[in-house]
Structures are given as structure tokens and as C-alpha cells.
Amino acid sequence: MPIVNIPAISYGTTIGWMSPNTLLLQSKDSPTEVPLTDIEISWMASLPYLLCVPANYLVAYIGDRYGRKLSIIFMSTMCAACWILKLSSYNIWAFLVARCFAGIVMAASCVNCPVYTKEVCDSNIRGALGCMLALFFTTGSLFAYIIGDIFSYRTVLWICLSLPLFHLITFTLMPESPSYLVKIGKEEEAAKALSWLRRRSKNHYTIQNELEAIKKEQKNDIDGDKFLLKAILKDKILFKAFQIALMAALAREVCGAVPVLNFAGGIFSMASEGTGLILSPNQQAMMLGVVQLTGSLLASSVVEKVGRKVLMAGTCLISGLSMFGLASWFLARDYSYFAPAWIPVFTLCLCILCDASGLQPISVVITGEIFSFKYRGSVLATTMAIASLADFLQLLYFKPMASSIGVHYAFYFFSFMCISSALYTIIVVPETKGRDLEAIYDDLRGKKRKEKNKDIATISNGV
Structure with a gap:
């Protein structure tokens, strides 16, 4: 099953590539000769998420019409094209088009890889294997952080290109x-x-x-409306399941991890001003990558033990508290209050740990488990499209907003979203671990509660 998720490593490298190269491309040593502006960097970071919106439906259609295997091969082809284009030109437009290809890779890794994984694995290990998507993604991000700090600009691109080429050769062996x-x-x-x-x-x-x-x-x-989203909106239980899937996707994307991963070097650079930290911003970002990988490893080992609901609610809450602490640290520093230098590193690591160990894998696993084959691909595509639009807006405005009104406003917003998601999970989301669709939908109908009340009433009447 690792072969299935190699594209997720490639996706991780496209995200992780931004952190060390943002500092390089905006420096006097930029390979573009003229340093890129904040606006250009923001568009480079956000464009994949914007293109991911239509790409979600494209890759879902390819997967449903021509097969899951072909759709994943298509994904690796687009990833290879992304790196080839960056190798071919230093023009800003080449960078932007390449990042558009990265949006297709993102869509396919979040739609087709988990669907294929769910459909080829045993039900008793589907949660652990579903978490491998996040594990491989975080591995790719960390890999990009490390090679970006060690090797030259072009060497990094050649190394990143080798990953999708390797996958194109090996995945042909899979059924x-x-x-x-x-x-x-x-x-x-x-x-x-x-x-x-x-x-x-x-x-x-x-x-x-x-x-x-x-x-x-x-x-x-077999029966039912061919327009799947219309059928979901018309059916009360399917619509409730769709709301849960959408909430899980948004919780994953607006916890603060997306701008942190894309702009880790810049965020640590802001946080390090006047603190005397020994590690460079890139080295601190690498530490973030190690934490992210640790969280992914933790997820695959605990998801089948503690259940989906507990893991998601817990990681949402902890992530929210960490973002609140980080926002307060920036605010305190702006007003010249004492602010220990270790707080940004600790809170960012805690947020990324929660994202990698709970929010990233569980959101995909839950969606795969609360919908049947007919709806699975379309729902993943739709929720990912909406979440990607949210990511696009975050990345487009994060750096300009941080420079103008203060970065603490953004982190307070992330904190609010995480804590709200934790409450929603506790109140609404059913446990899906090891359960079939019928049992899950009974929970959504409230059938279990009604049967319990009926049993209590029967006992009372008997007494």
C-alpha cells in the first residue's frame, strides 16, 4: 500500500518547497534575478488551492469514469509536469502555471488516493491505512524542508522530479x-x-x-438521482452525512496548519526577531516537519484504538488552544510585554502535531466511511473543493494581513475555528470505527436514542 501513497509524498514536496524557497526567491540571491514580491509569493502559494477546486471534480470524474488506477497515474504525470516547468524557466508565469499543476496533484491525492486505499484494504485496517496518506504527505513536506536547506535550487527540483517518475513506473504493477x-x-x-x-x-x-x-x-x-449532489441534498440523512464530511474537511484546513506549512520560514523569521534564537528560520521549519511526521506516525497507531470521534475532537481542541497561545504571544510582543522565545516554536509544533495526527487523516477516513461507493468520490471532491477555496483565501491574504494589521488576528481566527469544530464533533459526529453504513446512518437518524427511550418507557410501564 505504500506505492499508492507515493503521490502524497510528491504533493508534500510541492507544499514544503514553498517554505525554504520563499526566503530564497525574495532575497538578493534569488534565481529569478529580481526578488519576488509578497503578492507574487502569495499567488504562488495560493494558486494550487484555487485550481484544486475544479480539479477535484476533474479527478473524481476520471476516477469514476476511467478507473481509480488511471486517475492516480494522471496525478503523477501532472506532478512531473510541475517540476519540469520550474526547471525550464525562472519566469514568474512559469512558476504560477507549475503551481496550478500542483493543484491537480493536491486534488487527486486527497480524492483518489484515499478512495483507492479504502476500496482495496480490509475493513479492520482501513483507518490505519487511510492515515498513511497524511504520513506520506508529511514525509514529503519534511523532505522538501531538508533538501531545500542543503542543496542548490536546481538540484532540489531534480530530486523532486524523480519521485513522480518513480511512481509512474511502479504503480503500473498495482491492480x-x-x-x-x-x-x-x-x-x-x-x-x-x-x-x-x-x-x-x-x-x-x-x-x-x-x-x-x-x-x-x-x-x-443503482436507483436514485443520477445527479449525486442533488440526491444528497434531497435526502435528509445523506445531507447530514455531507455536513459532517464538510465540517471535517474545513476543520482540517482552517486550523492554521496550511499557512504555517507554506510560510513556516517567514513566520519563524517574524517570531525570531530580537529573541536571539540559535536556529535559523529554515532549521526551525525543519523541526516543524519532524513534528508533523511524528504526528502522522502517531495517527496510524492510535486511530484504530481510540476511534475517529475522540481523536478528531481532541486534536481540534488542542490545536485551537495552541493557536490562541501563539496569537496572544504575538500580541504581547507588539505591546512590549514579556514573551518567552520558546512559545512560537512550541505552539506551532503543537498545532502541526494535532493536524498531522488527527485532523488530516481522520477527516478523509470519516468521509470514506459515511458514504457508499456511489457517493464517495463526489463527496470527497466537493468537500475538498470547498476546503481548497478556504485555503486559497487564507494563503492569498495571510502575508499582506500579517504585514498590515498584525499576524495575531489570523491566529485568533484559527483558534476560534478549531474550538468550534471540537464542539461540533462532540455533539454531532457519530463514531464510525469498525461500523457499517447502516449502523452509522441509524445514529444519524437518532434511531439508537429512540430505541433507548422506548426501552426505558417499556421498563417503566412494566414496573
């Missing part, structure tokens, strides 16, 4: 998703794919049972 093969009527090939994935004979009872479960799930999806 198509069994669910997609059943959808297009190739049940024999679906059985062979399951046999290869599970290392069992295709006639083994576990393979046959899993194949029947896939067929049953898709049979339930």
Missing part, C-alpha cells in the same frame, strides 16, 4: 480497484484483484464474501 471493476461488470477481474491483494485463492470464502459485500453495496446505489 484496479475491485469496487470499480464490479461497477463496470468485470466481476472475474475483481475477484482476481482481491485474490492478489489478500494473498488468497479467488475461490476462498473470504474473497467471495468480500465480493458479495461490494456487489450488495453497489446494488443499493
Whole structure:
């Protein structure tokens, strides 16, 4: 399964590349000869998120129409094109177009990779494997931080290009998703794919049972409106599930991690002014990457133990408190109050740890578990599109706002969003760990609560 998520490493490098190279491209040593402005850097950072909005539907369509495997191969092709374009020209327009390609990579890694992973893995480990997307993404970000601080500008680009090229070669060995093969009527090939994935004979009872479960799930999806989003809006339970998926996606994106990861070097540079910290901004950003990777490793080990709901609520709350502490530190420093130099490093690391260990993986896992095959791709595409638009606005205005009115306003906003998401999770979101759709939808209908009240009433009448 690591092969499936290699594109997530490539996606991580496109995000992590911005942090060390923002400082380089705006310095007198910039390879562009003329240092880039804050506005140009903001557009470079935000454009992938804007292009991710239509790209989500493009990659979802390719995945549903031509197969999950082809859509993931398409993703690596776009990632290779991103790095080739940066190698070919130092013009700002080449940078902007390359970052648009990065938006397609982002969309596919957040839509098709988790869908493919969910459809090829056993249900008892789907949460842990779903978390591997965040693990590989954080690995890519840290990798970009490190090589960006060690190697020359062009050497970094060549190293980043090697990742999608390697994936294009190796992923051809992987089978198509069994669910997609059943959808297009190739049940024999679906059985062979399951046999290869599970290392069992295709006639083994576990393979046959899993194949029947896939067929049953898709049979339930045959009837209904072909316009899937319209069907979701018309159905009360599906709409409630969609609201949960959207909230999870937004909580993941507006916790503060996105601008922190893109502008880590710049944020640490602001925070380090007059503090006498020994580490350079880039080295502090690398430390952030290590924390992010640690959080991703932690997520894959605890997600099947503590459950989705507890992990998401807990990480939202802690992330919110860390952003509140960071905002207060910047505010205190602006008014010349005592502000310990370790607070920005600690709070940013805590936010990134929570994002990597809970918000990033759990939002995708929950969405995959509360929708059937028919809706899964479209819902992931839609929630990712809305979240990407939020990211675009954050990145476009973060640096100008930080320079004009103060960075603490942004971090107070992130804190408010995180704490609100924690409360929503506790009150509304059902636990999905190890449960089928019917049981989850019973929770959304309130059936369990009604049955419990009915049992209490029956006991009372009996007494």
C-alpha cells in the first residue's frame, strides 16, 4: 500500500518547497534575478488551492469514469509536469502555471488516493491505512524542508522530479480497484484483484464474501438521482452525512496548519526577531516537519484504538488552544510585554502535531466511511473543493494581513475555528470505527436514542 501513497509524498514536496524557497526567491540571491514580491509569493502559494477546486471534480470524474488506477497515474504525470516547468524557466508565469499543476496533484491525492486505499484494504485496517496518506504527505513536506536547506535550487527540483517518475513506473504493477471493476461488470477481474491483494485463492470464502459485500453495496446505489449532489441534498440523512464530511474537511484546513506549512520560514523569521534564537528560520521549519511526521506516525497507531470521534475532537481542541497561545504571544510582543522565545516554536509544533495526527487523516477516513461507493468520490471532491477555496483565501491574504494589521488576528481566527469544530464533533459526529453504513446512518437518524427511550418507557410501564 505504500506505492499508492507515493503521490502524497510528491504533493508534500510541492507544499514544503514553498517554505525554504520563499526566503530564497525574495532575497538578493534569488534565481529569478529580481526578488519576488509578497503578492507574487502569495499567488504562488495560493494558486494550487484555487485550481484544486475544479480539479477535484476533474479527478473524481476520471476516477469514476476511467478507473481509480488511471486517475492516480494522471496525478503523477501532472506532478512531473510541475517540476519540469520550474526547471525550464525562472519566469514568474512559469512558476504560477507549475503551481496550478500542483493543484491537480493536491486534488487527486486527497480524492483518489484515499478512495483507492479504502476500496482495496480490509475493513479492520482501513483507518490505519487511510492515515498513511497524511504520513506520506508529511514525509514529503519534511523532505522538501531538508533538501531545500542543503542543496542548490536546481538540484532540489531534480530530486523532486524523480519521485513522480518513480511512481509512474511502479504503480503500473498495482491492480484496479475491485469496487470499480464490479461497477463496470468485470466481476472475474475483481475477484482476481482481491485474490492478489489478500494473498488468497479467488475461490476462498473470504474473497467471495468480500465480493458479495461490494456487489450488495453497489446494488443499493443503482436507483436514485443520477445527479449525486442533488440526491444528497434531497435526502435528509445523506445531507447530514455531507455536513459532517464538510465540517471535517474545513476543520482540517482552517486550523492554521496550511499557512504555517507554506510560510513556516517567514513566520519563524517574524517570531525570531530580537529573541536571539540559535536556529535559523529554515532549521526551525525543519523541526516543524519532524513534528508533523511524528504526528502522522502517531495517527496510524492510535486511530484504530481510540476511534475517529475522540481523536478528531481532541486534536481540534488542542490545536485551537495552541493557536490562541501563539496569537496572544504575538500580541504581547507588539505591546512590549514579556514573551518567552520558546512559545512560537512550541505552539506551532503543537498545532502541526494535532493536524498531522488527527485532523488530516481522520477527516478523509470519516468521509470514506459515511458514504457508499456511489457517493464517495463526489463527496470527497466537493468537500475538498470547498476546503481548497478556504485555503486559497487564507494563503492569498495571510502575508499582506500579517504585514498590515498584525499576524495575531489570523491566529485568533484559527483558534476560534478549531474550538468550534471540537464542539461540533462532540455533539454531532457519530463514531464510525469498525461500523457499517447502516449502523452509522441509524445514529444519524437518532434511531439508537429512540430505541433507548422506548426501552426505558417499556421498563417503566412494566414496573
